[in-house]
Amino acid sequence: MTKQSDLELVRLFQRGDESAFNRLVLRYQEKVYWVARRFVNDHDGADDITQEVFCKAYESMKEFRGDSSLFTWLYRITVNIALNAIRRQRVKDFFRIDDLFDTEDTSAQDPHEAMEQQEDRDLIDEAIARLPKKQRSVFVLRYYEELSYEEIARILKTSVGGLKANYFHAVRKIQEYIRRAHGTR
Amino acid sequence: MHTEHVDYLLPDYVGGRLEEPLREGLELHLRACPHCRAELETVQEVFRYLKSRRTSRPASSYYASILPRVRQRLEQKDAMSFLSHPLFIRLVSPLAAAVVAIVLFLHIPFLKTEVERDTEPLESLVREASAAELAEAVLEQARKQPLINAVTEDEISSLVAAHAMSQEVFVQGLEPQAAFFLEPLFNGSVTQGIEELTETELDALLQKLGERTML
Numbered sequence: 001m002t003k004q005s006d007l008e009l010v011r012l013f014q015r016g017d018e019s020a021f022n023r024l025v026l027r028y029q030e031k032v033y034w035v036a037r038r039f040v041n042d043h044d045g046a047d048d049i050t051q052e053v054f055c056k057a058y059e060s061m062k063e064f065r066g067d068s069s070l071f072t073w074l075y076r077i078t079v080n081i082a083l084n085a086i087r088r089q090r091v092k093d094f095f096r097i098d099d100l101f102d103t104e105d106t107s108a109q110d111p112h113e114a115m116e117q118q119e120d121r122d123l124i125d126e127a128i129a130r131l132p133k134k135q136r137s138v139f140v141l142r143y144y145e146e147l148s149y150e151e152i153a154r155i156l157k158t159s160v161g162g163l164k165a166n167y168f169h170a171v172r173k174i175q176e177y178i179r180r181a182h183g184t185r
Numbered sequence: 186m187h188t189e190h191v192d193y194l195l196p197d198y199v200g201g202r203l204e205e206p207l208r209e210g211l212e213l214h215l216r217a218c219p220h221c222r223a224e225l226e227t228v229q230e231v232f233r234y235l236k237s238r239r240t241s242r243p244a245s246s247y248y249a250s251i252l253p254r255v256r257q258r259l260e261q262k263d264a265m266s267f268l269s270h271p272l273f274i275r276l277v278s279p280l281a282a283a284v285v286a287i288v289l290f291l292h293i294p295f296l297k298t299e300v301e302r303d304t305e306p307l308e309s310l311v312r313e314a315s316a317a318e319l320a321e322a323v324l325e326q327a328r329k330q331p332l333i334n335a336v337t338e339d340e341i342s343s344l345v346a347a348h349a350m351s352q353e354v355f356v357q358g359l360e361p362q363a364a365f366f367l368e369p370l371f372n373g374s375v376t377q378g379i380e381e382l383t384e385t386e387l388d389a390l391l392q393k394l395g396e397r398t399m400l
Contacts, residue, residue: 022252025251025252025255026252029248029251029252030248033243033248033251037240043241043243047243047247047251050251051251051254051255051258052258054251054255055255055258055259055262058255058259084384084387087384087387087388088387091387124234124235124238142196143196143200143235146202164193164194164196164197165193167193167196167197168192168193168195168196168228171195171196171227171228171231171232172227172228174231174234175227175228175230175231178230178231178234
């Protein structure tokens with residue numbers, strides 16, 4: 001059976017075929033999860049965002065016209081929901097209302113190696129978490145998702161010009177953060 | 186190649202994503218430019234760091250659980266849809282915010298100094314009125330657009346902060362009818378209140394929090 005295109009599945013869903021939506025979820029769930037994970041740096045947060053993305057997609061898909069690819073559209077939803085989740089968590093952290101993010105479970109591995117990797121991961125995660133939202137978005141989409149600048153521009157609804165600078169400044173800020181952290185350890 | 190453009194090319198160069206003509210030009214430039222060579226080392230350091238990371242992956246069964254939970258969440262949202270009805274939100278959120286603003290004037294006087302809008306008629310009413318009269322006044326005030334805008338836009342940070350300190354302060358002394366309007370917004374947890382905030386309100390709130398060292 002030939003694989004149906006995204007647009008075909010969207011059209012089927014728009015005509016009432018719920019299983020078409022299910023197939024789209026299965027097709028994109030891993031991608032969406034990892035984009036969310038790069039933004040919020042923990043599994044539970046990424047999981048919550050992933051579910052919200054597909055709920056939002058379900059609610060909005062009836063109006064999807066195909067002006068952009070479904071891929072771009074889903075990425076855009078993911079970035080927006082992830083950035084909002086980050087904003088809300090920053091407010092909650094300020095008031096110490098909720099527990100801080102749980103540290104992710106590491107799979108069975110040597111405890112010393114796990115601790116070293118946890119430290120390195122924390123530094124990188126902290127550095128990325130401190131990036132301004134546009135730089136963070138560009139960094140995640142360029143470095144981790146390996147998207148072209150044109151695709152990133154479509155997702156973020158911005159122009160291509162300046163994205164390379166965003167990427168460069170993000171990398172610079174990460175380096176400064178790591179250097180400062182190592183300098184105080 | 187213009188010097189000012191070289192820095193921005195470095196991450197893609199180090200990441201192996203710079204197209205050929207640009208790559209050649211950049212390498213030529215790097216031979217002659219110590220500043221850009223130093224920047225290159227910076228970028229290479231970060232990429233080495235990033236490459237050495239290993240991110241723990243979710244259990245193999247995780248992805249199979251996403252779709253059923255999305256479906257469950259959609260069903261829950263559907264069941265709760267009356268609470269998200271635009272008319273309900275337009276009425277309840279400003280009312281709840283207006284009620285909280287009035288209680289703030291009663292219980293947290295020091296926050297009054299943070300209020301920039303003209304609230305004299307409201308303040309005198311608050312001091313002299315009973316709880317029942319207050320509730321009625323809130324309903325009346327909430328119908329006036331300026332108060333709604335003022336509360337939601339200018340005082341949202343005070344509302345959330347005050348609520349974080351003590352939710353009971355807001356519901357005690359109020360008629361059940363007025364207290365009821367608080368429930369959907371602050372339903373046992375300020376977390377719910379934060380979830381209700383829009384992107385613009387979140388940005389405004391974060392800016393205000395950044396301006397304050399202590400509440």
